Amino acid sequence: MxxxxxxxxxxxxxxxxxxxxxxxxxxxxxxxxxxxxxxxxxxxxxxxxxxxxxxxxxxxxxxxxxxxxxxxxxxxxxxxxxxxxxxIDIDFLILTKRIDRFNVSLPSDWGDGYDNVNIGCTVENQALADYRLPLFLSYPIKRRFVACSPLLEAIDLSAYLHGIDHVTVCGESGRDARECDYDWVLDIHEQCVKANATFWFKGTGTYFKQDGTVKKINPFKQGSIASELGINISNGKKLF
Ligand code: SF4
Structure with a gap:
């Protein structure tokens, strides 16, 4: 919803x-x-x-x-x-590409964060990960996740995964979409295994490279193909 x-x-x-x-x-x-x-x-x-x-x-x-x-x-x-x-009986999932504006208009009673707020910081490439994630980790937020969406290149998140509950990865969709390489996805998956973070490969994107071959994937199949690769890590929790 x-x-x-x-x-x-x-x-x-x-x-x-x-x-x-x-x-x-x-x-x-x-x-x-x-x-x-x-x-x-x-x-x-x-x-x-x-x-x-x-x-x-x-x-x-x-x-x-x-x-x-x-x-x-x-x-x-x-x-x-x-x-x-x-x-407080609803979990609000907030995804942003503007985490550097987190402190603006924050309520005075925010304290360590509201229990019912789960904030997702989007990082599409290494430069944005290196800019946004140190800020993200410095803010008082009780529940944090990272969304590599659209994933545009290989990203090393390992320095930032402490304090991150979950990582979602998704390729880019659309006629002009940039390619998503499955090796990049697997690499982030391995980083999550080591950091004990949950992981969800949400979608392949339109142009998905696997074993050196790029395939064009129908938008209605991008989620199911990602899921069938069987690399999600739920650790017994419900993935969004
Ligand atoms: S991806 Fe679209 S909706 Fe999201 S921040 Fe960029 S312009 Fe806004």
């Missing part, structure tokens, strides 16, 4: 190049105007019986079609944090 309190975004990172919402195809699939949606207060909206519309014990993917830490949302984010705090 998703919660998109605002919409719109713009490119700021190597992985954004072919973003199908806000990249070159933005006119067709999305828009670059950042604005609140009519779902802004959805997690705390109640029905006529006074019950929350969204029942508890759920994972709510938050801002997966925009970015929670956009500068344009700095004022709105204060209210969004307040909504998140009111629903």
């Amino acid at each position: 998703n919660w998109e309190p605002w919409t719109g975004c713009y490119q700021m990172s190597d992985g954004c190049k072919y973003c199908y919402f806000y990249g070159p195809h933005g006119k067709r699939y999305g828009q670059n105007t950042i604005q609140k949606t009519d779902k802004f207060d959805w997690p705390i909206r109640k029905n006529t019986k006074g019950e929350y519309n969204i029942k508890g014990n759920k994972i709510l993917a938050t801002c997966f079609a925009t970015d929670f830490f956009l500068p344009e949302a700095d004022e709105w984010r204060k209210d969004a944090w307040s909504i998140i705090k009111q629903r």
